[in-house]
Amino acid sequence: MRSLRDDRPEGTVLDAVVRFLRDTGMTTVFGNPGSTELRMLRDWPGDFTYVLGLQEATVVAMAAGHALGTRSAALVSLHSAGGVGHALGAVFNAHRDRVPLVVVAGQQSRSLLRLRPFLGADEPAQFPRPYVKFSRQPERAADVPAVLAEAHRIAMTHPRGPAFVSVPEDDWDQPADPVAPRTLHAGFTAGPEALAALAGRLTGCARPALVIGPGVDDEDALPEAVALAERTRAAVWMSPLSGRSGFPESHPLFQGFLPPVAGPLADRLAPYDVVVALGAPVFTYHVADDGPPLHPGTALFHLDCDPAQAAWLPTGTSIVTTLKPALTLLAALTRQADRPPPPPRTVPPAVSADGAKITPELLLDLLRERLPGDRVLVEEAPSHRDELHARVPVDLAGGFLTTGSGALGWGLPLAVGRALADRRRVVCVLGDGSALYSVQALWTAARHRAPVTYVILDNGGYAAVRALGRRIGITPVPGTDIGGVDFAALAASLGCPGAEVRHPAELPAALDRALAAGDEDGPYLLHVRVTPTEDALYTEPRGR
Known part of the structure; x- marks a missing residue:
């Protein structure tokens, strides 16, 4: 040394x-x-x-x-x-x-x-x-x-x-010469006048909603966001394609994830007269349509620490602030609401293991039943993300991580680094296409005995691209079929043990084995061949 x-x-x-x-x-x-x-x-x-x-x-x-x-x-x-x-x-x-x-x-x-x-x-x-x-x-x-x-x-x-x-x-x-580290206090709070005006709108409105973005998790402001939601009895939505958690999804005020399409997003927020976005870009679109950002009668207020994000928002009033101190002050300035809370969100019914093939819905239902509440869930399965959000609620602060930009290859190695941070087992749900962007990270996971359980939903290719093609009338889409990859054998060649499951009857025990690995046992990969979905992307999950 x-x-x-x-x-x-x-x-x-x-x-x-x-x-x-x-x-x-x-x-x-x-x-x-x-x-x-x-x-x-x-x-x-x-x-x-x-x-x-x-x-x-x-x-x-x-x-x-x-x-x-x-x-x-x-x-x-x-x-x-x-x-x-x-x-x-x-x-x-x-x-x-x-x-x-x-x-x-x-x-x-x-x-x-x-x-x-x-x-x-x-x-x-x-x-x-x-x-x-x-x-x-x-x-x-x-x-x-x-x-x-x-x-x-x-x-x-x-x-x-x-x-x-x-x-x-x-x-x-x-x-x-050496450089001494400097203490940096990076938080800043908007002026009390702006927050008092917003508190007045929240107190006087009839149907408020909060949109939770990744900034809430980034700034450790989940308790403050929950306190504001409960004080105002606001409906709570997650921003489109958010890369983080930021609100307990089993909470009765939680309504779901906003879609990344202008028209449906505006329709989801149309029932509310005041919408407050917290650390959320709000208008994150993936496909184009002619819908407006918001319908008339919905007023948007946007709190975020990034002035650049505030500048490009197409509508609403932005308050540039870090969230944790601002939410504490905002809750103190807002009167406790006596309005009835919004109805709880509708969740899809559980599916049964009928037939000879594994559906994504069955796998996600079984995962929900077995996933410990203190586990971090990492996701990179774009064609199954809506179903995952509908069927596997995350309540833990910092408990959900994915790509907020859409560049694939992020999830598999992200889970390795997250597991090494505190040696607590991470569960990573991947598509077969996503996994192949960065499968070599399994070698690092094995070498450092990173406690990660990988569950690969293999639908035979880039199903999200095919689904987007169906949405805009392009079928078939060339270059979207993969198939033929033995992920368990590939993982084993990189030092990561694993197994493959093809039949629904085998799935419960296989998931039990995959999730039973201790925090000291290193990585494990479960390769699950699932039926491809034929839905267009960003439709309501089946069964609602």
Whole structure:
């Protein structure tokens, strides 16, 4: 382990960076090493953990899962231009999901940059934009520790997100002074006048609703959101395609997830005269139609810490604020409502194991019966997501994670990082198409004995794309069939045990085995062949 001598006035860039990482708790490093990172890895500290991912997008997603689990920034080490390019889809997800990451990429030696060398990155600070909050290659080697410290502070400032630093490989051995970490209090509250005006509208309205977005979970504001909902007796909806949980879904005020289509979304919110969106972009659409954002008679108020998001919303009144203090004040300013609560949402009836094939509905019903309440659920099964939300309620704060941007390959490695954050078993529900984007992360899960149970719903291809095709009258859609992949054997080749199940009668026992693994038992994969759905995407789940 490198010795850091406190009695010398100046050490190397590597000395200063190691000290800063230790001081800020970023001692678990997620990376895929290359030649331009070798000097960064010299004399690797014994109290640091290097988590190797076999492809850079999986590295970023694992780091994101760890950051979400620890509620602090995670360090990512990428390899030069090619590695950053591989990782950008996951960086895009981290940006949209407000995950605090400090991404350090290697760069060729400064002495070679004018010659456009092999592995050199042209304009490295521009490469990951606009999906990072901060991006720099320091002008001098001596500036690297200070720039890294600035990146960390920016990543952890609301709205949180990834920050990027490019470091030429010969910088690590140059002299530099250490940088002390600074305390950062990033919360801010809107003026009391704005919140008092909103409290007046909530007190005087007839039919209020709250729309919960990923910002509620990001800011640990679930208790405050529940308190406001109960005080106002508001109907509670989750924002479309939210990447996080933010409200207990078994709560009697919870109504479901808003659809990512303009017309149906406006129809869901039409019964309410005042809608308050909390940390939610609200108008996240996936397919186009001619519907308005909201119908006349529905007034929207939007609370979020991101002024850019407030600026692009097409309608409503935005209040720029962090949520936790604002919701506490808003609840105190709002009179306890005596209006009747909204009727509880309709849930689909349980299905029986009839026939010779496993339906997604049957699998999800059995999963709901067996899923412990303290388990984090990670999802990346786009064609079954509506059914999952309808049949598997999540009540735990931070208990649901998925991609908020739609870039696939996020869920499988995200679950690895989340499990490593506190060594508590995570359950990850994946489609077969999604799993193949990042299946190599199973190797990392096995190597670190990450407690993750993977359940793969294999419908033979990109069923969500086929469903979207049906929605707009395009059938068949070429390039959407996969099939023929033995996921249990593939997992075993990467060190992850697993099993396959094909018949409904086998499914309960197979799920029991998959979910019974202890937090010390490492990963397990259950490959379930399910019947493909023939519905168009974003229709009501069957059985309602």
